[in-house]
Amino acid sequence: MKIGLTGGIGCGKSTVSKLFRERGFCTIDADAIVHELLSKDEATIEAVVALFGEAVRSPSGGIDRAEVGQRVFGDADLLSELEGILHPKVRSTWEAAAQTGGDWLVEIPLLFEKKLQKNVDITICVFSDPQTQVERLEQRGMNRTQALARMKRQMPVSEKAELADFVLLNDGSLEFLAEQVDHLISNIKNLQIQ
Numbered sequence: 598m599k600i601g602l603t604g605g606i607g608c609g610k611s612t613v614s615k616l617f618r619e620r621g622f623c624t625i626d627a628d629a630i631v632h633e634l635l636s637k638d639e640a641t642i643e644a645v646v647a648l649f650g651e652a653v654r655s656p657s658g659g660i661d662r663a664e665v666g667q668r669v670f671g672d673a674d675l676l677s678e679l680e681g682i683l684h685p686k687v688r689s690t691w692e693a694a695a696q697t698g699g700d701w702l703v704e705i706p707l708l709f710e711k712k713l714q715k716n717v718d719i720t721i722c723v724f725s726d727p728q729t730q731v732e733r734l735e736q737r738g739m740n741r742t743q744a745l746a747r748m749k750r751q752m753p754v755s756e757k758a759e760l761a762d763f764v765l766l767n768d769g770s771l772e773f774l775a776e777q778v779d780h781l782i783s784n785i786k787n788l789q790i791q
């Protein structure tokens with residue numbers, strides 16, 4: 598089974614993914630695939646340097662993500678060009694992994710924006726209030742303007758929740774989140790049996 602996990606930035610996707618991993622699921626994260634490509638994949642690195650210039654090359658030879666992030670979230674056309682370089686490679690990587698059998702949870706921030714829901718069996722949205730999203734991002738060192746710029750590039754999380762098969766509420770404690778994950782997994786297992 599392939600589960601697509603989505604939600605807004607800072608809503609708690611990686612936290613949910615870890616809970617599923619601890620409960621026996623295989624997991625893969627589109628953001629982590631992007632990071633790998635930008636640090637090690639020569640073809641990707643050269644394409645990104647061709648788009649933004651040498652200033653985005655980091656001293657270690659990969660791409661300086663903070664520098665690219667500063668440039669793209671305020672410029673929809675540039676972001677779209679960057680996505681054009683990365684998305685086909687990201688998608689083929691997670692699809693290949695999830696084809697190996699077993700129960701997979703695939704973390705895809707832009708699952709609904711990019712209409713990828715048909716490529717998974719079940720969709721889950723992790724929901725947090727936008728104020729909570731901003732507070733979590735600030736705690737991670739992003740300023741409010743940067744946080745809002747990224748959120749503006751995403752479908753509102755309330756719309757994602759409407760589109761998803763299941764919703765996890767993540768404005769409360771981590772214990773409350775874990776309880777919801779336990780319920781959800783038993784529901785999913787029941788669906789598999791029927």
Ligand SMILES: CC(C)(COP(=O)(O)OP(=O)(O)OC[C@H]1O[C@@H](n2cnc3c(N)ncnc32)[C@H](O)[C@@H]1O)[C@@H](O)C(=O)NCCC(=O)NCCS
Binds near residue numbers: 631747
């Ligand atoms: C711009 C980049 C270099 C910034 O890197 P950085 O380490 O600061 O952020 P990171 O990759 O960890 O992303 C954190 C979050 O930002 C948001 N975000 C990232 N890319 C996008 C995008 N294209 N549109 C909207 N939100 C995005 C997501 O919520 C994501 O979970 C990087 O995010 C990137 O290359 N983005 C384009 C590829 C993409 O669409 N990635 C999303 C998953 S496929």
Ligand SMILES: Nc1ncnc2c1ncn2[C@@H]1O[C@H](COP(=O)(O)OP(=O)(O)OP(=O)(O)O)[C@@H](O)[C@H]1O
Binds near residue numbers: 604606628733768
């Ligand atoms: N219920 C919670 N209580 C307290 N802190 C939380 C809770 N859920 C998540 N967090 C914290 O909020 C931050 C964002 O969570 P997480 O990284 O899981 O979100 P994300 O959706 O994967 O973010 P991104 O979109 O940036 O990849 C993390 O530091 C995480 O530890």
